Amino acid sequence: xxxxxxxxxxxxxxxxxxxxxxxxxxxxxxxxxxxxxxxxxxxxxxxxxxxxxxxxxxxxxxxxxxxxxxxxxxxxxxxxxxxxxxxxxxxxxxxxxxxxxxxxxxxxxxxxxxxxxxxxxxxxxxxxxxxxxxxxxxxxxxxxxxxxxxxxxxxxxxxxxxxxxxxxxxxxxxxxxxxxxxxxxxxxxxxxxxxxxxxxxxxxxxxxxxxxxxxxxxxxxxxxxxxxxxxxxxxxxxxxxxxxxxxxxxxxxxxxxxxxxxxxxxxxxxxxxxxxxxxxxxxxxxxxxxxxxxxxxxxxxxxxxxxxxxxxxxxxxxxxxxxxxxxxxxxxxxxxxxxxxxxxxxxxxxxxxxxxxxxxxxxxxxxxxxxxxxxxxxxxxxxxxxxxxxxxxxxxxxxxxxxxxxxxxxxxxxxxxxxxxxxxxxxxxxxxxxxxxxxxxxxxxxxxxxxxxxxxxxxxxxxxxxxxxxxxxxxxxxxxxx
Numbered sequence: 078x079x080x081x082x083x084x085x086x087x088x089x090x091x092x093x094x095x096x097x098x099x100x101x102x103x104x105x106x107x108x109x110x111x112x113x114x115x116x117x118x119x120x121x122x123x124x125x126x127x128x129x130x131x132x133x134x135x136x137x138x139x140x141x142x143x144x145x146x147x148x149x150x151x152x153x154x155x156x157x158x159x160x161x162x163x164x165x166x167x168x169x170x171x172x173x174x175x176x177x178x179x180x181x182x183x184x185x186x187x188x189x190x191x192x193x194x195x196x197x198x199x200x201x202x203x204x205x206x207x208x209x210x211x212x213x214x215x216x217x218x219x220x221x222x223x224x225x226x227x228x229x230x231x232x233x234x235x236x237x238x239x240x241x242x243x244x245x246x247x248x249x250x251x252x253x254x255x256x257x258x259x260x261x262x263x264x265x266x267x268x269x270x271x272x273x274x275x276x277x278x279x280x281x282x283x284x285x286x287x288x289x290x291x292x293x294x295x296x297x298x299x300x301x302x303x304x305x306x307x308x309x310x311x312x313x314x315x316x317x318x319x320x321x322x323x324x325x326x327x328x329x330x331x332x333x334x335x336x337x338x339x340x341x342x343x344x345x346x347x348x349x350x351x352x353x354x355x356x357x358x359x360x361x362x363x364x365x366x367x368x369x370x371x372x373x374x375x376x377x378x379x380x381x382x383x384x385x386x387x388x389x390x391x392x393x394x395x396x397x398x399x400x401x402x403x404x405x406x407x408x409x410x411x412x413x414x415x416x417x418x419x420x421x422x423x424x425x426x427x428x429x430x431x432x433x434x435x436x437x438x439x440x441x442x443x444x445x446x447x448x449x450x451x452x453x454x455x456x457x458x459x460x461x462x463x464x465x466x467x468x469x470x471x472x473x474x475x476x477x478x479x480x481x482x483x484x485x486x487x488x489x490x491x492x493x494x495x496x497x498x499x500x501x502x503x504x505x506x507x508x509x510x511x512x513x514x515x516x517x518x519x520x521x522x523x524x525x526x527x528x529x530x531x532x533x534x535x536x537x538x539x540x541x542x543x544x545x546x547x548x549x550x551x552x553x554x555x556x557x558x559x
Contacts, residue, residue, distance in 0.1 A: 120555050128152055136160045136188070136556040141195060142170030142206065145230050147238055153179040153251065159188035159556045163195040164206020169263055170195070171207025171271060173229065174250055175238060176214050176278075184255030186287075189542040191558045194260040201260045201548045203316050203341075204294030208261035208271035211250045214243030215280035217302025218325035218354065218361040225277045225301065228265030241277035246304045248280025255287045255542045257558075262294025262316065270295035273315070279305040281328065289313070289543045292489075295343075296351075297335070300326035300367065306523055308332050311543055314489070317343040319374070322401060323353040325363040329523045331370045334500050334532045334539070337411075338488060339377040342388035349374040349408065350393035350401075358397035358422035365399040366436065368518045372403065373500055373532040375478045375485045376410030378446055383410070391416045391455070392447050395437060398427040402438035404519060405512040407531035409445040409478035409485075414453030417462055429458035432466075440469040441513050443481065443530060448474035471507065481508035481531065489546040497545050501533045509534075 122134075125143045129150045134140050136159040143165045148154045154174070156162070164170035172192070174180045184190040194205035210225060217223060222240055224231070229239045253274075261273045273290030278301065285307035290297040297312030302324035310333040312319040319335040335349045354365045374392060377385035392408035395401060396418030408414070417437070419428050431437035447453045453472050454463050478485040481503055487496035502508045508530040527534060544550065550559070 128154055131155070133157065134160050134162070139163065139552070139555050141165055142172055144168040144170060146170070146172050148174045148178040148180065149237060151177045153181055155181040156190050158184040158190065158255070159558055160190050161552055161555065161558060162190070162192045163552070164192065164261065165195050166205050166263065169207050169265055171210065171229070173210040173238070174212060176212050176241060176243070179249065179251035180211065180253065181251050182254070182256050183252045184542070186255060186541040189255040189257055189558055191552070192256070192258045192261070193547065193552060198549055198551050203260055203292045204263045204270070205260040207263050208273055208275060208293070209258055210271065210275040210277070211279050211283070212239070212241035212277045213250045213279040213283065213303060214245045214248040215278045215303040215305070216244060216246060216325060216363055217242035217278050218363055219302070223324070225275065226269070227271040227275065228269035242302055243278060245280055247282045249282030250279050252284040253288050254284060257289045257291065257544060257547065259291040259547050261290070264294065272296040272299045272321070273312070274298045275301070276303055276305060277301040279303040281305055287538070287542060290315070291544065291547055296321045300328065302326055304328050306330065309538055310334070311539060313545060314338040314341060315347070316341060317345065317347050318351040319349045321351045322365055322367050322399070324355055324365070325361070326365050326367045327363055329368050331524055332532045332538070333369065333372040335372070335374040336485070336498060337375065337377045337389065338492060339383065339385040342386040344388060346388055346390040348391045348394045349376065349411065350395070350403070352395050352399040352401045353397035354399050355397065358427060360398060360424060360427070364436070365401060368402045369406065370404040370519060370524055371512065371527065371530070371532055372406040373482065374406065374408045375482070376408070376447065378410035378412070378449070379477055379479070379486045381446070381449070381475070385412070387412070392444060393439070394418055396421065396428055398422050398424070398431065400431040400436035402518050404438070404441050404516065405530045406442045407445070407478070407481055407508050408442060408447060409476070411447040412449050413455055414444050414447035414472070415439060415455065415466065416452070417456040417458070419457045426458050426461070429456060429462050432462050438516060438518060439466060440516065441511070441530070442470045443507060444470055444472045445480060446474060446477040481506040487545070490549050499537065500539070501535055501537050502529050502531060504535070
């Protein structure tokens, strides 16, 4: 959820052993989007305006989103495995699935569906296009008529195009499976950016599984209310937060990976988890109460003395009367640890009271290397919850992600230590066993009762479909997604 301040990416570069802070735009103005050559044009389909009837995009074409594209009138957009969809920077290309409509984007491990930049390989950057937005009819804690953030054009009919929420907990906005979303998050105006994947009032009838967001110019994934569940999420190198939840999101999420880039953070402060009930910390219902388990969250720091962008903040900032819960997860290498934040709440101590009364649970997690500011446990009411928080989790300021994760500190081309990270658990480490699913919040059929903490055991479920260096892929041949 955005603050009322200008957002810019700040990058840190080491030059002759001196650290300089450079404020960079999300795209240098002297680089223009790729324009297909005459030989390409027959394979590129430009998409504009509304999609009002059932439509299929096929893998033998490349699709270019120009402007705000809306799937409306109850239509279903089906996207074949291996299809490439690019977003145009100049026209703010964005795809929105409106209430009552569907996206059926069901790729495979061998043929993922790719949403990406229209820039050439080697010139792509966060904010090259808008992003993917799903709007549904599931409950949110705002009155009817809430509009999705990001500056979309309502076209004179906000309920049809940009509003979300309703009363159907099982609303179905379609399928996202084996999907990559790369370099999204264009700034439409100051403080108006779309996330990589935005979910507004999306219901539990929707399937979200095996989705990667790579280098979003804003948040990786943000849930605005809704009840949708998800598994196997990957968020790499986001500018702002990675998993952001608000407006009453109450879904369940298992198996998620975050990797923060050491020198990339947002002027508003970047967190792996950020969660609000709403922007004012009200008691409005339904309360934000999502449940996360088996997340691996790799912060920017690899060592105690690592030099990183100081705008990196918390492993988890749970604030404004949120009551999300996080279990069986690994947090490592953040400037600050777990922040149970009562600074902006309507009812005094609302967030910390959620923890004290069991609505907010943070338990059976490893929190490593997140005490550089002596804030691995943080909060205005810290005295009320620190003892229990420490008893329910393991905090160790001297250990980092490589104590439990196979190879967590490899990054994409253009960054130090370029290579392919590996997020499987280290055999015999503290994360290799000890997960527990006894809390009632983890009951039911959704959560898999695995032994390991964090997102992976010995099996790498990102293999084949995810990409950790897509900026080098040409994306000029239909169907060539690897």
